[in-house]
Amino acid sequence: LGSHSPGLFALVGVSYFGLVAASGIPLYLRTPNPQKQSYLLVYLDIFAITLLMHASGGVTTGLGMLLVISIAFGSAVMRGRTALAFAAIATFCILGEQLYSQIKGIFETTAYTQAGILGASFFAMAILADALARNLRESEKLASQRELDMANLEQLNEHIIQHMQAGIIVVDIHD
Numbered sequence: 001l002g003s004h005s006p007g008l009f010a011l012v013g014v015s016y017f018g019l020v021a022a023s024g025i026p027l028y029l030r031t032p033n034p035q036k037q038s039y040l041l042v043y044l045d046i047f048a049i050t051l052l053m054h055a056s057g058g059v060t061t062g063l064g065m066l067l068v069i070s071i072a073f074g075s076a077v078m079r080g081r082t083a084l085a086f087a088a089i090a091t092f093c094i095l096g097e098q099l100y101s102q103i104k105g106i107f108e109t110t111a112y113t114q115a116g117i118l119g120a121s122f123f124a125m126a127i128l129a130d131a132l133a134r135n136l137r138e139s140e141k142l143a144s145q146r147e148l149d150m151a152n153l154e155q156l157n158e159h160i161i162q163h164m165q166a167g168i169i170v171v172d173i174h175d
Helices: 006-022 024-029 034-056 063-077 081-104 112-162
Strands: none
Touching: 006 024, 006 034, 024 034, 034 063, 034 081, 063 081, 063 112, 081 112
């Protein structure tokens, strides 16, 4: 970690840690709204992890896989096209880092294939996380509806019992 550019790695690492730690304050205060904060935090992850990856030697270090986690959580929290936007931005950052490294001659070899596969995994994870989150929301909605149905049935049952003109006696086999 940080073998290629220790100064950049230290600067980004400390800044990233500080920003993530400080992000707890606005989350607690709920200002700005949590959705905007989620966008900001996912974009921060993408930017910081791309810089950490660059400082460590590029795509071949494997640090880019950390972006899959951020994209998965961002896709699960946000809805629809936003999941694909996170994946697209992360893919552009990875490919941009690779292109920058090649143009500047920073690394001995290029790894466009690895960068492409990593980008494809970002899109796969975004689509999967979005689908799972959608199913979870539908299941939660269905469970809420079932709970409401049960409460209504209980009220109906209570109403029927209260307004019965005849009584009911329940006995077991021993009378």
